[in-house]
Amino acid sequence: MKSFLSGLAPAAVSLCVLCVLNANAVAADLVVGANIGNVPWEFQESSGEFVGFEIDLVKEIGARLGKSVEVVNIPFNGLFSAVQAGRIDIAVSSITITDKRLRSVAFAQPYYDSAQSLTVLSKSPASGLADMRGKVIGVDTGSTGDMWTTSNQARHGFAEIRRFEGLAPAMLDLQSGRVDGYISDIPSLEYFIRDKQHFRIVERIATGETYSMMFAKGNPLVIDVNRVITELKQDGYVAELHERWFSSIPAETSSTVRVAELPAID
Amino acid sequence: MGFVETFFNWDVIVSSFPLLLSGLRVTLFLGAVSIISGLVLGLFVALVRLYANRPFSIAAKIYIDVFRSIPLLVLLIVVYYALPFVGLRLSPFMSAALALTLVSCAYTAEIFRAGIEAIPRGQFEASQALGLSYRHMMVDVILPQAIRIVIPPLTNNCINVVKDTALASVVAMPDLLKQATQAQALEANPTPLIVAALMYIALLWPLVMLVGRLEKKHRGETHR
Numbered sequence: 392m393k394s395f396l397s398g399l400a401p402a403a404v405s406l407c408v409l410c411v412l413n414a415n416a417v418a419a420d421l422v423v424g425a426n427i428g429n430v431p432w433e434f435q436e437s438s439g440e441f442v443g444f445e446i447d448l449v450k451e452i453g454a455r456l457g458k459s460v461e462v463v464n465i466p467f468n469g470l471f472s473a474v475q476a477g478r479i480d481i482a483v484s485s486i487t488i489t490d491k492r493l494r495s496v497a498f499a500q501p502y503y504d505s506a507q508s509l510t511v512l513s514k515s516p517a518s519g520l521a522d523m524r525g526k527v528i529g530v531d532t533g534s535t536g537d538m539w540t541t542s543n544q545a546r547h548g549f550a551e552i553r554r555f556e557g558l559a560p561a562m563l564d565l566q567s568g569r570v571d572g573y574i575s576d577i578p579s580l581e582y583f584i585r586d587k588q589h590f591r592i593v594e595r596i597a598t599g600e601t602y603s604m605m606f607a608k609g610n611p612l613v614i615d616v617n618r619v620i621t622e623l624k625q626d627g628y629v630a631e632l633h634e635r636w637f638s639s640i641p642a643e644t645s646s647t648v649r650v651a652e653l654p655a656i657d
Numbered sequence: 658m659g660f661v662e663t664f665f666n667w668d669v670i671v672s673s674f675p676l677l678l679s680g681l682r683v684t685l686f687l688g689a690v691s692i693i694s695g696l697v698l699g700l701f702v703a704l705v706r707l708y709a710n711r712p713f714s715i716a717a718k719i720y721i722d723v724f725r726s727i728p729l730l731v732l733l734i735v736v737y738y739a740l741p742f743v744g745l746r747l748s749p750f751m752s753a754a755l756a757l758t759l760v761s762c763a764y765t766a767e768i769f770r771a772g773i774e775a776i777p778r779g780q781f782e783a784s785q786a787l788g789l790s791y792r793h794m795m796v797d798v799i800l801p802q803a804i805r806i807v808i809p810p811l812t813n814n815c816i817n818v819v820k821d822t823a824l825a826s827v828v829a830m831p832d833l834l835k836q837a838t839q840a841q842a843l844e845a846n847p848t849p850l851i852v853a854a855l856m857y858i859a860l861l862w863p864l865v866m867l868v869g870r871l872e873k874k875h876r877g878e879t880h881r
Contacts, residue, residue: 468842475663475847495845532835533842553749553829554839560738564829567741569748 419461421612423449424479427464428559431582431636432485444636445483448502449604451628452619466556468533471496474607481616482605485576487535488654489600497608499617500651501601502629507536508577509594510584512565517572519594524548526571529561535600536575558583565590578637601646603654613653621650669848673840677849680836681856687750687832688819691757695818696811698758699765704795706770717766724763730824732756737828753825753832761818768814772807773799809871816864820857833857 425433425445433443441462453460465473470482474496485505488498511517517526525548530537532554540552553570555561558579564570566589573580577595584590606613623629630648633641641647706717724732733756740747747755776799784794826835837853 468838471842471845472847472850475845491843492845529829532839537839538843554831554835555829556827560827560829563738567738567746569741569746 420458421449421453421456421460421481422479423460423462424465424470424473424482424484425462426467426470426484426557427462428557429467429484430558430579432579433462433483444503444632445485445604447632447635448623448629449481449483451623452616455619455622456615467531468556470605471533474605477607480606480610480612485579485602486605487600488603489535489538490656492605493654493656495608497606497610497613498603498654499606499613500620500653501603501646502620502624503578503602503633503647504645505598505600505602506577507539507574507596507598507600508580508592509596510565510573510575510580510590510592511571512568513589513591515571517593520547520596522593523572525550527551527553527569529553529555529564529570529573531555531557531561531575534575535598539596539598540574562590582636617653624648624650663846664848664851666844666846666848669840669844669846670852673837673844673849673852676836676840677833677852677856680831680833680853681860683750683831684819684822684833685860687753687757687822687825687830688815690754691761691822692815692818694754694758695761695765695814698762700769702762702766703769703773706766707773708791721763721766724760725767727760729756729760729821730827732760733824733828749825749828749830752828753822753830757818757821757825760821761814764814764817765811768807768810769803771810772803775806776802806875809868809875812864812868812871816861816868819861819864823857 425441427433427435427441429443431443432445433441436442441464446462449462450460463479465479465482467484470479470484470486471492473479474482485503486492486498487505488501492498509520509523517523528540528549528551530540530552537552537554540549543549544552553561553564555564558575561570561573561575562583565573574596577592580592584592604616606616620629624647630641633639633647643649702717702720705713706721707714709717733753736747736756737749737752740752780798780802781794784798789798822832823834825832826838829835833853833856837849840849841847
């Protein structure tokens with residue numbers, strides 16, 4: 392018995408060490424990075440559970456591929472290096488497909504047509520972009536709102552662009568008056584301010600952008616996921632998600648309903 | 658994508674370089690402002706702590722202890738996001754400079770105190786015996802020697818302040834780290850982060866070597 396125990400002890404110790412070392416490696420089949428707090432795409436309920444349009448979508452895709460899914464919280468501008476470094480398999484965060492991004496990463500077919508928006512305090516006299524001349528604009532670092540605002544800064548005469556790590560800190564600064572307007576994706580803002588009377592969206596900025604899931608370049612997973620998205624569109628599952636999270640039925644011509652090609656650089 | 662293409666992508670370096678340079682300028686300016694104001698205030702606080710009346714001396718000690726205990730990132734977030742609720746709304750630059758200065762000042766004060774206390778008591782007594790005023794004793798006798806002693810630790814503190822400027826990126830400051838994360842997201846490539854890291858190293862390595870040099874020199878002098 393003694394020799395049995397003395398043989399067991401080192402084995403147990405090494406097993407523990409292995410467990411500790413592998414704590415991160417024993418992850419799900421698909422590790423999904425998401426910028427939690429990006430309503431209604433991916434955010435945390437008071438119970439601590441991650442929920443949202445893209446969380447539902449990616450979980451359904453995992454289920455149909457027969458793979459377990461684990462969602463990890465990564466700030467938006469960190470998602471790009473996270474997929475490239477292989478720390479996550481899929482990135483979701485209402486990520487816009489752009490040619491520049493396609494040079495370094497891969498995207499599945501789009502599932503949402505979006506636009507930018509200008510949000511101000513309700514008590515502000517501003518009624519659109521024209522009133523933002525000489526004003527300070529907030530954006531999310533590296534987002535399409537950032538790109539649009541930067542390339543249109545001269546045209547609209549914005550005094551300064553402040554770059555935030557996401558919606559919550561930017562809205563805090565809008566509230567405290569450090570920034571005069573916040574330019575970001577319209578669906579998130581519409582969802583965020585639906586119960587907040589002191590903010591209002593004063594302009595929709597058409598950019599023709601579409602959202603999808605992002606993968607490392609050359610990752611074959613994109614093909615499988617893309618196939619499942621086609622199925623989910625045909626089943627009406629994606630349209631159902633649209634109804635659940637935006638309380639409206641998507642247009643027949645929108646990328647939420649219509650099956651699309653894998654995005655490639657023009 | 659290969660290693661070089663991912664981490665040292667030349668096209669990305671070229672297109673993000675102007676952004677990174679503008680970030681470097683902000684980092685340098687923020688570092689310089691915080692270091693200089695931290696030095697001046699730190700010397701003042703050290704003198705108050707050592708020679709002022711008891712209530713002031715205790716206040717200086719409490720200040721030093723509190724600001725050496727508080728994490729800089731926490732202080733920065735409090736200054737930036739909490740002070741507006743009491744009507745004090747500082748710009749990102751002012752918030753970052755204030756937080757960095759408050760902490761740097763506390764460390765600088767401790768360094769100066771240690772330096773002054775390292776001067777043998779006999780020199781204070783000799784100065785007094787010669788009839789030197791307090792100001793002359795400090796400016797002509799004590800501080801010139803104390804400053805020699807404190808230069809290596811002060812330089813170390815400067816290095817820390819410059820490194821800590823990177824924390825200012827959380828309050829929407831367009832510093833070097835912020836510009837690098839922005840460029841990284843715009844290009845969807847981590848090269849700008851690597852370039853920023855190299856810029857920090859290029860900036861601080863000479864200072865790190867200088868500290869080593871000064872410490873060696875100082876050791877030589879005291880052992881003579």
